[in-house]
Amino acid sequence: xxxxxxxxxxxxxxxxxxxxxxxxxxxxxxxxxxxxxxxxxxxxxxxxxxxxxxxxxxxxxxxxxxxxxxxxxxxxxxxxxxxxxxxxxxxxxxxxxxxxxxxxxxxxxxxxxxxxxxxxxxxxxxxxxxxxxxxxxxxxxxxxxxxxxxxxxxxxxxxxxxxxxxxxxxxxxxxxxxxxxxxxxxxxxxxxxxxxxxxxxxxxxxxxxxxxxxxxxxxxxxxxxxxxxxxxxxxxxxxxxxxxxxxxx
Amino acid sequence: xxxxxxxxxxxxxxxxxxxxxxxxxxxxxxxxxxxxxxxxxxxxxxxxxxxxxxxxxxxxxxxxxxxxxxxxxxxxxxxxxxxxxxxxxxxxxxxxxxxxxxxxxxxxxxxxxxxxxxxxxxxxxxxxxxxxxxxxxxxxxxxxxxxxxxxxxxxx
Numbered sequence: 001x002x003x004x005x006x007x008x009x010x011x012x013x014x015x016x017x018x019x020x021x022x023x024x025x026x027x028x029x030x031x032x033x034x035x036x037x038x039x040x041x042x043x044x045x046x047x048x049x050x051x052x053x054x055x056x057x058x059x060x061x062x063x064x065x066x067x068x069x070x071x072x073x074x075x076x077x078x079x080x081x082x083x084x085x086x087x088x089x090x091x092x093x094x095x096x097x098x099x100x101x102x103x104x105x106x107x108x109x110x111x112x113x114x115x116x117x118x119x120x121x122x123x124x125x126x127x128x129x130x131x132x133x134x135x136x137x138x139x140x141x142x143x144x145x146x147x148x149x150x151x152x153x154x155x156x157x158x159x160x161x162x163x164x165x166x167x168x169x170x171x172x173x174x175x176x177x178x179x180x181x182x183x184x185x186x187x188x189x190x191x192x193x194x195x196x197x198x199x200x201x202x203x204x205x206x207x208x209x210x211x212x213x214x215x216x217x218x219x220x221x222x223x224x225x226x227x228x229x230x231x232x233x234x235x236x237x238x239x240x241x242x243x244x245x246x247x248x249x
Numbered sequence: 250x251x252x253x254x255x256x257x258x259x260x261x262x263x264x265x266x267x268x269x270x271x272x273x274x275x276x277x278x279x280x281x282x283x284x285x286x287x288x289x290x291x292x293x294x295x296x297x298x299x300x301x302x303x304x305x306x307x308x309x310x311x312x313x314x315x316x317x318x319x320x321x322x323x324x325x326x327x328x329x330x331x332x333x334x335x336x337x338x339x340x341x342x343x344x345x346x347x348x349x350x351x352x353x354x355x356x357x358x359x360x361x362x363x364x365x366x367x368x369x370x371x372x373x374x375x376x377x378x379x380x381x382x383x384x385x386x387x388x389x390x391x392x393x394x395x396x397x398x399x400x401x402x403x404x405x
Binding site for chain 1: 255258262269272276277278286287290291293294295296297298300301302304305308320321324325327328331362393394
């Protein structure tokens with residue numbers, strides 16, 4: 001695997017490829033930040049452009065679209081309380097309240113920093129350890145998958161704030177929604193009601209939009225919009241974070 | 250006796266679990282000990298809904314004290330109006346198509362959301378937003394993705 005690294009590094013030395021990465025990342029962030037769109041949508045839309053490209057630049061462009069889309073998903077979570085993708089759901093709980101307190105720049109700064117560190121470090125680990133991870137993944141069987149699901153349900157119970165019954169009911173509802181469509185092994189139609197749009201199941205983005213966006217609209221519209229917070233823009237530098245006091249105290 | 254919000258949620262969850270069990274009973278593949286088949290996960294979900302519904306109902310009965318209502322009657326009315334507008338949108342789009350109906354519905358929705366909320370909104374900007382957004386979505390779906398949007402049976 002390591003023999004491919006010189007080729008990859010040579011691709012990064014070409015200015016045109018770097019420009020493609022910058023453009024792709026920008027477009028990806030825009031797509032990721034709009035709830036309902038995602039990095040996947042960006043890749044689908046821009047894939048025809050890559051048909052005429054060399055393989056190296058084309059893959060760099062598509063990767064930057066995808067990573068930009070995944071990273072940009074936290075922007076919707078912070079500013080609107082609506083996650084752009086499944087990975088940005090947890091950001092809603094901390095980032096949106098910060099925005100409502102008038103600290104959106106700080107929340108966006110923390111998100112951008114966390115997104116960059118996570119992507120950068122995982123890319124390096126992935127580059128050197130992907131073979132080992134693949135070998136471990138092949139060792140996973142039905143028992144291990146059951147164990148993973150069991151841990152997931154236990155986590156739901158552990159992190160349910162306030163009422164455990166509500167957390168577990170939400171998990172059960174999620175399990176029910178994931179059952180919609182043809183069953184993967186027997187091709188038995190489940191909760192399809194003859195509708196062709198339900199045959200492939202419910203997409204995670206659709207469910208996220210329903211759960212977060214619709215509930216946000218209902219709450220804000222039904223209760224009346226909260227007063228817009230006063231945002232302190234007088235002392236914003238860089239990412240809105242102070243390295244000495246907030247990142248590495 | 251005034252019913253509490255959690256009690257109502259519990260009853261709805263129990264009713265939902267009963268509906269799921271009834272729907273699962275219509276699945277053709279039988280459930281066997283060595284191979285549970287496609288009924289297993291929906292039944293686990295139904296069991297979860299039932300047990301959580303019962304738990305919520307009982308815990309709410311035991312718990313004392315007043316609870317804050319989720320929305321006022323006026324708030325529920327506003328939300329119901331918004332949903333009715335969405336239903337109307339689907340109905341109208343079937344007959345008049347996407348391009349004719351979407352700008353009107355977008356404009357109506359933005360007016361519903363802003364009128365009486367004490368917000369200073371420029372009305373011509375709302376009109377431009379409604380028409381522009383409908384056109385942008387049309388271009389993304391029809392030209393970008395190559396998908397067809399409803400043309401409306403009235404124009405066919």
